[in-house]
Amino acid sequence: MPYTITVQPSGRSFEADAGEPMLTAGIRQGIGLPYGCKDGACGSCKCKKISGHVKHGTHQSKALSAEEEAAGYVLTCCGVAQSDVVLESRQVTHAGAFPIKKMPARVAELERLAHDVMRVRLQLPANDVIQYHAGQYIEIILRDGSRRSYSMAGAPHTLTASGVPMVDLHLRHMPGGKFTDHVFGAMKAKEILRIEGPYGSFRLQDDSPLPIVFLASGTGFAPIKAIIDHEHMQFMGITRPAVLYWGGRRPRDLYMDAWVRGKLLELPHLQYVPVVSDALPEDEWQGRSGFVHRAVLQDFPDLSGHQVYACGAPIVVDSARRDFVQQAGLPEYEFYADAFTSEADKVHQP
Numbered sequence: 001m002p003y004t005i006t007v008q009p010s011g012r013s014f015e016a017d018a019g020e021p022m023l024t025a026g027i028r029q030g031i032g033l034p035y036g037c038k039d040g041a042c043g044s045c046k047c048k049k050i051s052g053h054v055k056h057g058t059h060q061s062k063a064l065s066a067e068e069e070a071a072g073y074v075l076t077c078c079g080v081a082q083s084d085v086v087l088e089s090r091q092v093t094h095a096g097a098f099p100i101k102k103m104p105a106r107v108a109e110l111e112r113l114a115h116d117v118m119r120v121r122l123q124l125p126a127n128d129v130i131q132y133h134a135g136q137y138i139e140i141i142l143r144d145g146s147r148r149s150y151s152m153a154g155a156p157h158t159l160t161a162s163g164v165p166m167v168d169l170h171l172r173h174m175p176g177g178k179f180t181d182h183v184f185g186a187m188k189a190k191e192i193l194r195i196e197g198p199y200g201s202f203r204l205q206d207d208s209p210l211p212i213v214f215l216a217s218g219t220g221f222a223p224i225k226a227i228i229d230h231e232h233m234q235f236m237g238i239t240r241p242a243v244l245y246w247g248g249r250r251p252r253d254l255y256m257d258a259w260v261r262g263k264l265l266e267l268p269h270l271q272y273v274p275v276v277s278d279a280l281p282e283d284e285w286q287g288r289s290g291f292v293h294r295a296v297l298q299d300f301p302d303l304s305g306h307q308v309y310a311c312g313a314p315i316v317v318d319s320a321r322r323d324f325v326q327q328a329g330l331p332e333y334e335f336y337a338d339a340f341t342s343e344a345d346k347v348h349q350p
Contacts, residue, residue, distance in 0.1 A: 003081040007033070008050065008088050016081045021057070023076040027100070033076050033089055034201040034336075037149075040064075040078040042314055042339045044201075049074045052085030062318075090333040098131040102141070102196040107189050108166065114255035116173040117219060118183055119153075122193065124165040130197055132156050134226035135204065135309075135338065138167065138197030140179065148179045149199070151223035151311070151338065170222040170255075202338035203227075204238070205307065210334070212242040213300065213308045215320055217292055218253060220312025221246055223338055225256065227309070228263065228270060243271040243299075247292025247316070249278040251285055273299070293320035297328055304329035307336065314339040 002015040005022050016025035023045055026033045036044030040059025049072045056069070057078035064075050074087070109121040124130060130138070137151040150169040173184045204212075204227050214224045228244065248254045251274075260272050275292040279285035288295050293316060300306065303324050310317045317339040324330040 003052075004084045005081060006084075006086045007031070008086060009090065016085075019080060021077055022054070022074075022079050022081055022085070022087075026076070032201050033087075035077055036200070036202075036337070036339050038077045038199075040075055043075070043318075044337060044339060045076045046073055047076065048072055048088040050086040050088055053082040054079040054085060055082055056080075062314075098133070098198055100197060100199065101128065101130055102194065103128055103130070105167070105193050105195045107187060107191040107193065109189060110183075110187060113170065114252055116184075117255045118171045118173070120169045120171055120183065120187075122167045122169065122195070124167060126164065129165045130167070130195075132198035133203040134229070135202040135223040136198040136200040137202075137223070137338075138169075138195045139199060141194040141196060142179060146178070147196075151200075151202075151226070152198075153222035153225050155226055155229040168222075170219045170225075172219045200338060202309070202311070202336060204309070205336070206238065208307060209240065210305060210307045212240055213296060213303070213306055214242060214244040215247075215293060215296060215308060215310040215312075215316075216244065217247045217312030217316040218340075220310075220316070220338070220340055221254075221256065223311050224309065225259075228267070239269050241269050241271075243273060245273045245275060245292050245296050247275040247277065247295075247312075249276070251276055251279065251283050251287075291319070292316065293323060296320070297323060301328055304331070306330065307334045310335065310337045312340060 002017050004013055005016050006013040012031055014026055014029040014031045016022050023033055023035050034044055036042040040063055043063035046064055054074045059075055059078050064073060103125055105122040105124055108123040111119040113119050132152060134156055137149050139147040139149050141147055150171060153168040153170050171180055171183050174180045202223055216224045246254055254274050257274060264270060264272055273288060273295060275288045275295045276285050277291060308324055308330060310320050317337045321335050325332050
């Protein structure tokens with residue numbers, strides 16, 4: 001017997017079948033609840049349960065602690081309704097979410113952006129284009145059926161000069177990684193991959209007038225690049241004040257620094273603050289140093305009137321969420337995040 005899941009304050013509802021995670025049921029019916037890894041590892045789908053009974057599958061305590069669960073919080077990615085359930089989530093997306101499609105994609109171009117970052121440009125079928133919001137990601141389906149998730153790094157309405165639909169991905173090499181070892185080793189142009197998407201709830205809330213703080217670490221820059229891309233912001237008519245904080249261990253990790261600086265000339269309402277945490281003497285770094293989210297707090301001790309969009313390593317996103325809310329007064333519902341959870345992160349740990 002299906003149970004009814006209602007999401008407040010939007011009032012939207014959907015049916016979840018017996019044994020079906022609430023997130024899966026919502027996606028299936030076009031209800032876009034927030035989520036990230038879908039494996040109980042990142043906590044992006046965590047929300048408050050107002051009423052009802054939910055049973056959780058395997059998940060990590062860093063995503064949902066025992067104390068949080070006792071306080072009524074649930075993970076929709078692994079939470080299965082045992083009755084009708086009412087949830088509180090302000091980030092539920094509008095009706096008419098883009099359909100999730102599975103299709104082949106041809107590797108059109110490989111470009112090293114840094115010693116450990118590769119831009120992989122995929123050519124999509126001309127007659128079956130993926131529609132997506134800037135900030136969303138696709139999954140690459142490997143031959144053994146396992147999947148790898150990567151954010152799309154370009155504006156969703158961008159085509160090549162010849163009108164061919166393309167998707168750019170920024171892949172960091174994870175030594176020993178099943179897929180990235182192949183990308184940085186044997187992958188060649190014209191290779192065919194299987195992809196599925198779009199996934200993810202990370203996107204610009206374009207109905208808000210609030211000024212924006214973008215926070216990126218490493219390749220977490222990719223989905224933010226899609227949002228701040230000149231063509232996208234111009235296309236959407238977005239002129240809200242925005243500042244991008246991009247953090248890396250060394251200057252070379254800010255692998256598209258020149259691209260960002262070029263965009264500043266085209267987007268007068270955008271500012272850019274690069275932050276490096278572990279510069280070496282030979283880097284001759286003269287910019288901001290330390291943890292990137294601490295740089296935000298130094299410049300914005302009061303975030304109560306802002307929206308924050310954070311992408312990157314889970315430790316960076318989690319630290320920013322905690323400190324921005326607790327120390328700078330950011331409303332928790334104005335923190336939008338996409339933590340890059342690796343396969344190692346998804347291994348269950350107590």
